Amino acid sequence: MRPKAILFDVDGTLAETEELHRQAFNRTFQEFGLDWDWDPALYRDLLAVAGGKERLLHYIAAYDPPDAARAEASLADLHAAKTRTYADLITAGEARLRPGVARLMLEAHAAGIPVAIATTTSPENVEALLATAGRDVAHTVAVIAAGDMVPNKKPAPDVYHYALERLGCAAADCVAIEDSAAGAEAALAAGLPTVITRSAFTEPGPAERVLCVLSDLGEPDAPFVRLAGGEEREGEGMVTLDLLRRWLAD
Ligand SMILES: [Mg+2]
Incomplete structure (x- = not known):
């Protein structure tokens, strides 16, 4: 699935x-x-x-x-x-989306799969970042759960519970993409299968409880590096809907 x-x-x-x-x-x-x-x-x-x-x-x-x-x-x-x-x-456009982010968002949107944002940062910061990513990418986002919309910030699961409720989806049927230990804890506590893409400033956290820890989501000419967790698949290198489907089936 x-x-x-x-x-x-x-x-x-x-x-x-x-x-x-x-x-x-x-x-x-x-x-x-x-x-x-x-x-x-x-x-x-x-x-x-x-x-x-x-x-x-x-x-x-x-x-x-x-x-x-x-x-x-x-x-x-x-x-x-x-x-x-x-x-x-x-x-000023100083924040470029990380590898594979726009690609996966657009693939999901084209397949009728909603993209949601679940963050402790302010909604204004999210909108500003999405605006610099271009209209096509911003248009993929169906739900923004951000900032003070929930009482408890990550690692509490509140922001994910809120986003899932708005999406009308069960946690186990969805996937969260996180970069930090606190973020992954929040997603896992909400019951979400989680992929960690390690960032420059954060410790990736609980590798044994997530689907995998990757360098990033990967692009055709720059495949991701699997850093921990999960089992390597032949030909993997980009997180796509098909690869997520296979990970969820495990
Ligand atoms: Mg983060």
């Missing part, structure tokens, strides 16, 4: 947006005259704290950077400026 719907996470899964969040923080620090620089290694550690404001406070408390008191006093302004800068980066 082919999946009845495909549910995508956003940050790290649709695009490597964490890198843009990092750049937006650094640009904002400069703008505010703060001599702070979050390199990729540091940012990977800081991502353990969910929420931009919370992340800033954690950095101040744990790293005691220069001008900490001044920054803490203007925290709301800092974060608002960062959010604007991030939106500008997205709108």
Whole structure:
């Protein structure tokens, strides 16, 4: 049986947006005259704290950077400026969809299989990202479950429960695409067969409980690399509806 719907996470899964969040923080620090620089290694550690404001406070408390008191006093302004800068980066087309994402969305749509978004990021960020992906891709998305539409954020399953209810589908008949441990936990807790496409900033998480952990969804000229989980299939290299059907049948 082919999946009845495909549910995508956003940050790290649709695009490597964490890198843009990092750049937006650094640009904002400069703008505010703060001599702070979050390199990729540091940012990977800081991502353990969910929420931009919370992340800033954690950095101040744990790293005691220069001008900490001044920054803490203007925290709301800092974060608002960062959010604007991030939106500008997205709108400027700095976030390209990861390999295979648009291809799989379009294949699903052509086959009458709805695509849904299930994310903790804000609906505005999702819309902005989808707008840069083009009308055909944006048009495949039947349901957006995002941000504060549910009380508990990932790793709680709420956002997936909400999306499945809107889709009218049973979890076991669908597939979730995630990049992080917290995201995969949320999808698994909702009962969704899950594929992890590892991203630059996140640990992929529970390989033994997901369908597989892949480098990405793969393209005809750039097949995915299977990193963990599942059994290799002959000729695999792109996540397609047919490959998902075979994984679900196992
Ligand atoms: Mg993610």
